[in-house]
Amino acid sequence: MSESDRIFAQPLEHVADFTFNEDVARVFPDMIKRSVPGYPTIVENIGVLGARFAQPHSLIYDLGCSLGAVTQALRRHVRADGCRVLGVDNSAAMLARCREYLSAQDAMYQELLPADLLEADILRLDLQPCSLVAMNFTLQFIEPGKRLELLQRIRQALLPGGALILSEKLRFSDAAEQELLNELHLDFKRANGYSELEIAQKRTAIENVMRPDTLDEHRERLARAGFSRVVPWFQCLNFASLVALP
Ligand SMILES: Nc1ncnc2c1ncn2[C@@H]1O[C@H](C[S@+](CC[C@H]([NH3+])C(=O)[O-])CC(=O)[O-])[C@@H](O)[C@H]1O
Numbered sequence: 472m473s474e475s476d477r478i479f480a481q482p483l484e485h486v487a488d489f490t491f492n493e494d495v496a497r498v499f500p501d502m503i504k505r506s507v508p509g510y511p512t513i514v515e516n517i518g519v520l521g522a523r524f525a526q527p528h529s530l531i532y533d534l535g536c537s538l539g540a541v542t543q544a545l546r547r548h549v550r551a552d553g554c555r556v557l558g559v560d561n562s563a564a565m566l567a568r569c570r571e572y573l574s575a576q577d578a579m580y581q582e583l584l585p586a587d588l589l590e591a592d593i594l595r596l597d598l599q600p601c602s603l604v605a606m607n608f609t610l611q612f613i614e615p616g617k618r619l620e621l622l623q624r625i626r627q628a629l630l631p632g633g634a635l636i637l638s639e640k641l642r643f644s645d646a647a648e649q650e651l652l653n654e655l656h657l658d659f660k661r662a663n664g665y666s667e668l669e670i671a672q673k674r675t676a677i678e679n680v681m682r683p684d685t686l687d688e689h690r691e692r693l694a695r696a697g698f699s700r701v702v703p704w705f706q707c708l709n710f711a712s713l714v715a716l717p
């Protein structure tokens with residue numbers, strides 16, 4: 472259905488900053504599976520975890536939904552009455568394809584939760600009361616100075632019994648730990664068929680765009696945003712997912 476990722480396979484004279492454009496949208500399922508260790512497990516289990524926190528007759532957000540992988544998992548797993556998933560992304564190219572994937576899912580399954588898509592900047596979104604917010608590898612692309620305020624607004628919108636599920640690439644303050652997990656992540660990419668050139672050019676493209684935090688930085692920021700508890704539920708190499716409770 473989707474093509475394989477060859478975006479950085481040829482030597483580029485100038486490696487531009489990474490953007491979620493049409494070329495990326497076309498290969499995204501292949502790119503993210505081969506680049507993010509644990510991605511399929513995380514996506515499927517956001518559906519399973521989400522089912523516990525989703526409250527009847529409430530809204531569920533998938534912020535930075537890309538092609539809607541998390542939206543799809545939530546639609547299949549959440550059983551609470553009257554819930555609706557709203558996938559939000561600011562990439563028109565991603566959303567156009569996301570819409571096609573959701574139609575295909577509608578044709579395959581019955582009893583799916585309804586889902587809508589919104590093209591918007593999540594920093595300008597007027598968040599409505601909701602029981603679940605999923606941010607699967609999206610916060611790391613938000614300007615660091617704007618992350619706290621976004622989390623505060625999410626915390627304010629969350630209903631009692633709800634949750635934020637936050638997945639991120641992690642950075643490590645211990646130099647040896649950072650070095651080892653980074654090398655192991657590069658081994659993961661090599662094992663998935665990426666060349667040294669592809670790895671190097673992708674790194675140049677994302678280093679100004681994607682800025683990971685440490686687990687302690689996440690914990691502190693989530694606490695400042697008003698979350699009462701943060702529970703890491705998954706880590707594979709330097710990629711982790713947390714549940715934050717209001
Ligand atoms: N300010 C913003 N407003 C809205 N969307 C944004 C913004 N900044 C970035 N995005 C969007 O966030 C997504 C990040 S990818 C998420 C994967 C998905 N969650 C998945 O589970 O497959 C992560 C990755 O590629 O590593 C892209 O689609 C951006 O357009």
Ligand SMILES: O=C(O)C(=O)Cc1ccccc1
Pocket residue numbers: 502503506507640673677681
């Ligand atoms: O951390 C990396 O090196 C990545 O490649 C992560 C990633 C995956 C998909 C799109 C952008 C970044």
